[in-house]
Amino acid sequence: MSGSPKMQLREYQNAVVEAIGHENVIIKMQTGSGKTFVAAEFIRRAKQNNEDELELEPNRRAVLFLVPACDLVAQQKKALKEWIKDVDVAEYMGGISSPTKRFDVLVSTPQAFLKLQQTEVSLFSWHNYWLCVFDEVHHVLKQHPYRIIAHSIKEWNERNQDRSIQTIGLSASLTYAVGPKEVQSALRSLCYDLSVTKMISPTQEELISGGYIPNDGNIETMQKPWEVPDGVVAEADRKPHLVHQTFMDRIQNNSVTPFALMVYEVVRAIENEIENECKAHEETFVSPLGNKKLNSWEDYAHRMKNLSVIGSPMQLLFQFLEVWYVALRIVVQSWEEEQQLVWLWLIFHGGLNTHGWYGPRLEESLDKISRLCNLKKLHSDKLETLKRTLIEKRKLKGVSFRCIVFVTQRIAAYILAEHLNRDAVCKEYGMRAGFVAARKSKITPSIKVTSGDATRCIEQFRSGDINILVATAVIEEGFDVPEANVVISFDHLKDTVELAQRFGRARQTTSYLTLMSERRDRPLSALRDVKRQQDCIIKDFDPSKSENFARQQQSVKDRQCAAFSILLDTDRCESSPLEILNMYAAKTKAVVKIEYIEFGSDKIFRCKISFLNLLMTIEGKGKGKSKKQSQHHAAASILNQLRDRGRKEYGL
Numbered sequence: 001m002s003g004s005p006k007m008q009l010r011e012y013q014n015a016v017v018e019a020i021g022h023e024n025v026i027i028k029m030q031t032g033s034g035k036t037f038v039a040a041e042f043i044r045r046a047k048q049n050n051e052d053e054l055e056l057e058p059n060r061r062a063v064l065f066l067v068p069a070c071d072l073v074a075q076q077k078k079a080l081k082e083w084i085k086d087v088d089v090a091e092y093m094g095g096i097s098s099p100t101k102r103f104d105v106l107v108s109t110p111q112a113f114l115k116l117q118q119t120e121v122s123l124f125s126w127h128n129y130w131l132c133v134f135d136e137v138h139h140v141l142k143q144h145p146y147r148i149i150a151h152s153i154k155e156w157n158e159r160n161q162d163r164s165i166q167t168i169g170l171s172a173s174l175t176y177a178v179g180p181k182e183v184q185s186a187l188r189s190l191c192y193d194l195s196v197t198k199m200i201s202p203t204q205e206e207l208i209s210g211g212y213i214p215n216d217g218n219i220e221t222m223q224k225p226w227e228v229p230d231g232v233v234a235e236a237d238r239k240p241h242l243v244h245q246t247f248m249d250r251i252q253n254n255s256v257t258p259f260a261l262m263v264y265e266v267v268r269a270i271e272n273e274i275e276n277e278c279k280a281h282e283e284t285f286v287s288p289l290g291n292k293k294l295n296s297w298e299d300y301a302h303r304m305k306n307l308s309v310i311g312s313p314m315q316l317l318f319q320f321l322e323v324w325y326v327a328l329r330i331v332v333q334s335w336e337e338e339q340q341l342v343w344l345w346l347i348f349h350g351g352l353n354t355h356g357w358y359g360p361r362l363e364e365s366l367d368k369i370s371r372l373c374n375l376k377k378l379h380s381d382k383l384e385t386l387k388r389t390l391i392e393k394r395k396l397k398g399v400s401f402r403c404i405v406f407v408t409q410r411i412a413a414y415i416l417a418e419h420l421n422r423d424a425v426c427k428e429y430g431m432r433a434g435f436v437a438a439r440k441s442k443i444t445p446s447i448k449v450t451s452g453d454a455t456r457c458i459e460q461f462r463s464g465d466i467n468i469l470v471a472t473a474v475i476e477e478g479f480d481v482p483e484a485n486v487v488i489s490f491d492h493l494k495d496t497v498e499l500a501q502r503f504g505r506a507r508q509t510t511s512y513l514t515l516m517s518e519r520r521d522r523p524l525s526a527l528r529d530v531k532r533q534q535d536c537i538i539k540d541f542d543p544s545k546s547e548n549f550a551r552q553q554q555s556v557k558d559r560q561c562a563a564f565s566i567l568l569d570t571d572r573c574e575s576s577p578l579e580i581l582n583m584y585a586a587k588t589k590a591v592v593k594i595e596y597i598e599f600g601s602d603k604i605f606r607c608k609i610s611f612l613n614l615l616m617t618i619e620g621k622g623k624g625k626s627k628k629q630s631q632h633h634a635a636a637s638i639l640n641q642l643r644d645r646g647r648k649e650y651g652l
Helices: 011-020 035-052 070-083 110-117 145-159 180-193 204-209 240-252 258-280 295-307 313-333 339-348 360-374 381-400 410-422 424-428 453-463 496-503 524-539 549-568 570-575 577-588 627-650
Strands: 025-028 062-066 089-092 105-108 129-135 166-171 198-200 219-221 403-406 433-436 442-444 468-471 486-489 512-515 591-599 605-612 617-624
Touching (some): 011 025, 011 035, 025 524, 035 070, 035 129, 062 110, 070 089, 089 110, 105 110, 110 145, 129 145, 198 524, 240 313, 258 313, 258 360, 313 339, 313 410, 339 410, 381 403, 381 410, 381 424, 381 486, 381 512, 410 433, 453 468, 486 496, 496 524, 549 577, 570 577, 591 627, 617 627
Parallel strands (some): 025 166, 025 198, 062 105, 062 129, 089 105, 129 166, 219 512, 403 468, 403 486, 433 468
Antiparallel strands (some): 605 617
């Protein structure tokens, strides 16, 4: 542990390490400026001091280094081992065996660590840790496992002041909030959850003098050189949690775009064919379109396809329906904007093919949309603009060209990569694309992403086997891809986290950064204002001037009062108690933590759940023949206690 790292800290990095001391801190540093090195050096120095004081077994305590994604576990483990010599760094995430011997640092995803704590293995109790690092600390919000762990540490520290755990949060942007009041409130909550006493962030001048050159000021924006289809959902009306309801209301009101209506009519015509087949076999078919979870539509079709007789008309219809359910999902998710992505999806997967035995309604619906597609009356300017931009940057960068194209949806990443690989002009310019989405996720039920796909694709990008990476948010945070020298955001930016993370992937000073779309209510200029506001708040941060405790308590009471009606729906509380408890916790900004699930010698599962906020800690215990049943009873117990408290407080 006493060895010095091969690399030396930059001046601003060293200043940050020295400023941490024994306090709970949040460190805001730009992507690529060395946040991980700062944390690693702080750990190295602290361990060195402990060695000097002869802190040996069994008193040795470890560091928990949390990362938000499985693919970051190995990367951060490697970075820590390279920086700190002779250190025992263990790793854990879903799908691998848990450590069995002592370690100096454990790099883990938060959900996996919470499951470890539900076991009785002493290695994972808070008694054995002195520091917790939250990489990408902006995830400490709502019911994210980061926040559950933060509150667990807070509770531990209150009870064990002689063995308290220090916390360090790292991020390039601290909140998803955009409005001034919302930013202030979010940062206050973040500081409370982590018991923060200091916020540290190098100034732009300190970064530059230390050798780091920020390049997020060189973002090229496009004033939408393409036309959005007429009649799409207005931006002001786009509420993600109402996306299903909005589309179905527009169908009822006959206000959807003509293209969206054509897709919907094809889907209904296929469903009609299936209904007729079912009647012939005295079976029933119930459309899943009423389900608000959009990908459940294609899941249903895929499941029914697999249950049908191989080669039968029913199997072919369900296979066809799966393709069209995906097409309709793209229409709905994009607020009816992404017409050409739908067209490409249908072409790639035979969605416009006919078999000669379809009924007249389906044949007519398919013919109508096929004629529209073949006449190219779809809005394709955005894809053409993307292609022109890629060719332009390919010419400028030559063989060193490495571009990341960020999109919001996994299905868009798949379609764009496929389109670029099939395009003759892109082939002529030597462009080869791959797509990256979260490990063990799925594009559709028939197109899955295996655990090694993302890693393999990134390695191909690094080696140059592919030079375009179409990616979702999975590589926005923490992924080290220094070869990237062009970044294009195909979709608009939602917040400063995306601004910092997406364009932070291209760290070369000669990189090209392009933003293809902007939200009217959140243009790039507004997000930069929020970034500056965060910097000012950090600069002037004084924990003694934070929102007083009484005001925070009143805010909790107000939220609980507003959400109390949820607890009065006793039917839902009894049928789905864990779902309702999580919903109530989300609305009241509380934390729900599963403390343990144990399987006894009597073959009964026992569970304990805690509900925590500023006003109370409520525990619920349950038992049953399954884990789900034990959680069900524990959650129901908490809901009953919350309802009784509320009735007394509100006089109901």
